[in-house]
Amino acid sequence: MNSNRKSMLTGPIVKNALKDSFIKLNPVTMMKNPVMFVVEAGTAVVLLMTVLPGYFGTQEQIGFNFTVFVILLLTLLFANFAEALAEGRGKAQADSLKKTKKEITANLLVNGTIKQIPSTDLRKGDIVIVAQGEMIPGDGEVIEGLASVDESAITGESAPVIKEAGGDFSSVTGGTRVVSDRIQIRITSDPGESFIDRMISLVEGAKRQKTPNEIALNTLLTSLTLIFLIVVVTLAPLARFLEINLEIPVLIALLVCLIPTTIGGLLSAIGIAGMDRVTQFNVLAMSGKAVEAAGDINTMILDKTGTITFGNRMASRFIPVGGEQEAELAAWAAVSSVKDETPEGRSVLELLKKQGMTYPESLGDNGTFIEFKAETRMSGFDLADGRKVRKGAVDAVKKWVEAAGGTVPGDLDDKGNTIAKEGGTPLAVAVDGRIFGLIYLKDTVKPGMRERFEQLRSMGIKTVMCTGDNPLTAATIAREAGVDDFIAESKPEDKIAVIRKEQNEGKLVAMTGDGTNDAPALAQADVGLAMNSGTIAAKEAANMVDLDSDPSKIIEVVAIGKQLLMTRGALTTFSIANDVAKYFAIIPAMFTLAIPQMEALNVMRLGSPMSAILSALIFNAIIIPILIPLAMKGVAYKPMSSTRLLSRNIFVYGLGGVVVPFVGIKIIDLIVHTWI
Numbered sequence: 091m092n093s094n095r096k097s098m099l100t101g102p103i104v105k106n107a108l109k110d111s112f113i114k115l116n117p118v119t120m121m122k123n124p125v126m127f128v129v130e131a132g133t134a135v136v137l138l139m140t141v142l143p144g145y146f147g148t149q150e151q152i153g154f155n156f157t158v159f160v161i162l163l164l165t166l167l168f169a170n171f172a173e174a175l176a177e178g179r180g181k182a183q184a185d186s187l188k189k190t191k192k193e194i195t196a197n198l199l200v201n202g203t204i205k206q207i208p209s210t211d212l213r214k215g216d217i218v219i220v221a222q223g224e225m226i227p228g229d230g231e232v233i234e235g236l237a238s239v240d241e242s243a244i245t246g247e248s249a250p251v252i253k254e255a256g257g258d259f260s261s262v263t264g265g266t267r268v269v270s271d272r273i274q275i276r277i278t279s280d281p282g283e284s285f286i287d288r289m290i291s292l293v294e295g296a297k298r299q300k301t302p303n304e305i306a307l308n309t310l311l312t313s314l315t316l317i318f319l320i321v322v323v324t325l326a327p328l329a330r331f332l333e334i335n336l337e338i339p340v341l342i343a344l345l346v347c348l349i350p351t352t353i354g355g356l357l358s359a360i361g362i363a364g365m366d367r368v369t370q371f372n373v374l375a376m377s378g379k380a381v382e383a384a385g386d387i388n389t390m391i392l393d394k395t396g397t398i399t400f401g402n403r404m405a406s407r408f409i410p411v412g413g414e415q416e417a418e419l420a421a422w423a424a425v426s427s428v429k430d431e432t433p434e435g436r437s438v439l440e441l442l443k444k445q446g447m448t449y450p451e452s453l454g455d456n457g458t459f460i461e462f463k464a465e466t467r468m469s470g471f472d473l474a475d476g477r478k479v480r481k482g483a484v485d486a487v488k489k490w491v492e493a494a495g496g497t498v499p500g501d502l503d504d505k506g507n508t509i510a511k512e513g514g515t516p517l518a519v520a521v522d523g524r525i526f527g528l529i530y531l532k533d534t535v536k537p538g539m540r541e542r543f544e545q546l547r548s549m550g551i552k553t554v555m556c557t558g559d560n561p562l563t564a565a566t567i568a569r570e571a572g573v574d575d576f577i578a579e580s581k582p583e584d585k586i587a588v589i590r591k592e593q594n595e596g597k598l599v600a601m602t603g604d605g606t607n608d609a610p611a612l613a614q615a616d617v618g619l620a621m622n623s624g625t626i627a628a629k630e631a632a633n634m635v636d637l638d639s640d641p642s643k644i645i646e647v648v649a650i651g652k653q654l655l656m657t658r659g660a661l662t663t664f665s666i667a668n669d670v671a672k673y674f675a676i677i678p679a680m681f682t683l684a685i686p687q688m689e690a691l692n693v694m695r696l697g698s699p700m701s702a703i704l705s706a707l708i709f710n711a712i713i714i715p716i717l718i719p720l721a722m723k724g725v726a727y728k729p730m731s732s733t734r735l736l737s738r739n740i741f742v743y744g745l746g747g748v749v750v751p752f753v754g755i756k757i758i759d760l761i762v763h764t765w766i
């Protein structure tokens with residue numbers, strides 16, 4: 091899917107869009123776009139006057155009427171083509187996704203025996219078994235086992251990912267393939283509601299609804315259209331009263347030139363293309379509203395590990411405290427990590443191996459594993475003989491040891507702080523009341539983070555790093571990465587609190603996350619970007635999912651959102667400014683047609699009244715296809731504050747919108763005038 095996602099507009103897409111341009115002429119479809127619907131009504135009237143001149147017009151104007159009809163029809167087709175082209179890539183993607191959605195056989199587990207049923211019969215709560223080489227029959231959660239899964243059908247990324255029961259990597263997607271081992275899965279979606287179904291309807295635009303911004307703009311454009319309609323309709327009797335004869339096709343041409351057809355024709359293409367840009371970027375936005383909200387974000391909440399840093403925090407050294415032996419510290423660190431499947435836990439065992447050390451493995455028999463939790467900030471192992479082994483954040487382990495009646499060695503804090511000041515994470519290791527020392531976890535800030543935060547600042551966006559790590563480590567990483575603010579030792583509920591606080595100040599907040607404990611905060615945020623590798627709860631709470639599971643992408647998503655809003659604003663300004671020039675072409679021409687002495691009004695020195703009207707109308711039509719690439723690609727975006735952006739755009743597109751048609755109409759008139 092990725093290969094064709096990246097591909098540009100191909101021949102078949104353009105061909106389909108051409109066909110769709112005609113299908114979209116259906117008045118029922120057209121009615122959703124009042125500006126273009128008025129153009130269509132006008133086109134129909136001019137057509138009647140051309141084919142039935144006896145009833146509706148005069149014989150000698152047939153040529154002119156027919157020309158007006160053709161230009162109006164082209165105006166409609168151009169607008170339809172813009173929308174169809176914007177929809178085209180999504181439709182092509184949907185087709186390729188549908189191919190991956192073929193029916194397969196699922197191994198349903200009923201009372202301990204396997205029953206084969208078609209995947210389409212699976213319901214929420216069913217348990218299935220998927221073995222090596224088989225396709226996963228539906229979305230679900232791994233409840234037993236571990237397997238590597240090829241998810242390229244949805245992510246385009248061919249390297250298999252590990253899925254395992256428990257933790258943040260347990261969610262699987264229907265249509266992906268198990269490449270090794272065997273897992274038990276609890277199905278979490280009913281037929282028709284799966285992730286792929288949602289993806290299809292998203293990229294296809296089937297569920298595309300107008301965003302509040304689009305509705306507001308549409309209302310404005312409709313009001314403008316209505317006003318001009320009233321003006322033009324009242325112009326006719328007024329002119330007749332003054333004994334000036336204004337032809338109906340001329341009035342229709344005037345109306346079409348005055349109403350905002352440029353933005354009316356491109357509006358939906360701009361929205362669809364914006365959504366599409368997000369999709370090309372391998373991010374699924376659940377609605378256009380989410381993409382637009384991204385464009386208006388004031389505050390961005392980021393977590394440290396995995397977003398700002400690479401996130402593979404690796405144990406790099408064992409540092410004993412209180413006169414303990416390094417070998418003994420290492421052994422207890424290993425015991426606390428035997429079943430700890432977090433990257434941190436695994437790295438402890440790797441370090442042990444690398445240093446050629448060993449630990450008494452039999453201690454791991456018959457004990458209870460204590461899983462790492464963000465709330466306790468510790469993990470460990472309760473031995474069969476009753477001894478409790480823990481490793482975790484220094485302050486958490488200190489409290490735990492003190493509660494057990496132990497004492498804290500005097501050099502613990504100093505040694506811990508030294509690690510933290512270097513940006514590392516110290517983990518203390520203890521057995522019951524005795525602290526043996528520290529594990530030095532190293533993580534590195536991703537390159538280029540500083541520049542990215544610099545950009546965000548120039549866009550007027552505040553960045554807050556929220557981490558469960560200690561304040562010293564947090565401060566070091568925050569300084570190194572250049573975030574505006576940070577919150578250390580934060581528990582999951584603290585993230586929600588930060589979001590609420592910002593929102594209460596009237597700000598829009600974005601955040602990324604992947605864990606079940608991030609889900610409430612993802613739902614609370616105005617833009618919640620969940621990682622595809624994350625839990626189902628996170629993905630359902632968020633309004634965007636990143637298929638590549640790269641949390642720092644939120645930065646680009648915001649840029650795309652801004653670009654969408656800017657493109658819409660710029661083309662609206664351009665469209666309305668455009669109409670000014672058309673007054674100067676059409677109105678004098680119209681009156682000169684009736685009263686030749688009014689030639690003095692012809693400020694643009696256009697060839698003849700007829701050619702002036704046709705030139706304005708031709709310009710009005712061809713400006714739509716000329717602007718399609720801009721509507722699709724978006725206007726160039728440089729990070730700067732919203733107010734500066736706004737004034738810059740009004741200058742460029744407002745002034746440009748007035749000047750360009752004067753030049754354009756004049757050039758067209760020079761050509762047209764030689765023909766008539």
Ligand SMILES: Nc1ncnc2c1ncn2[C@@H]1O[C@H](COP(=O)(O)OP(=O)(O)OP(=O)(O)O)[C@@H](O)[C@H]1O
Pocket residue numbers: 393394395396430432434435462463464467468469481482483484515516517556557558559560
């Ligand atoms: N596997 C583990 N075993 C024991 N303690 C751990 C483990 N992983 C992390 N910790 C400790 O718990 C703290 C909190 O971890 P948590 O994952 O909540 O936040 P974080 O990863 O530090 O920050 P972030 O929110 O940026 O991901 C860590 O700073 C570390 O001190």
Ligand SMILES: [K+]
Pocket residue numbers: 346347348349350351352669710
């Ligand atoms: K117009």
Ligand SMILES: [Mg+2]
Pocket residue numbers: 395558
């Ligand atoms: Mg973490």
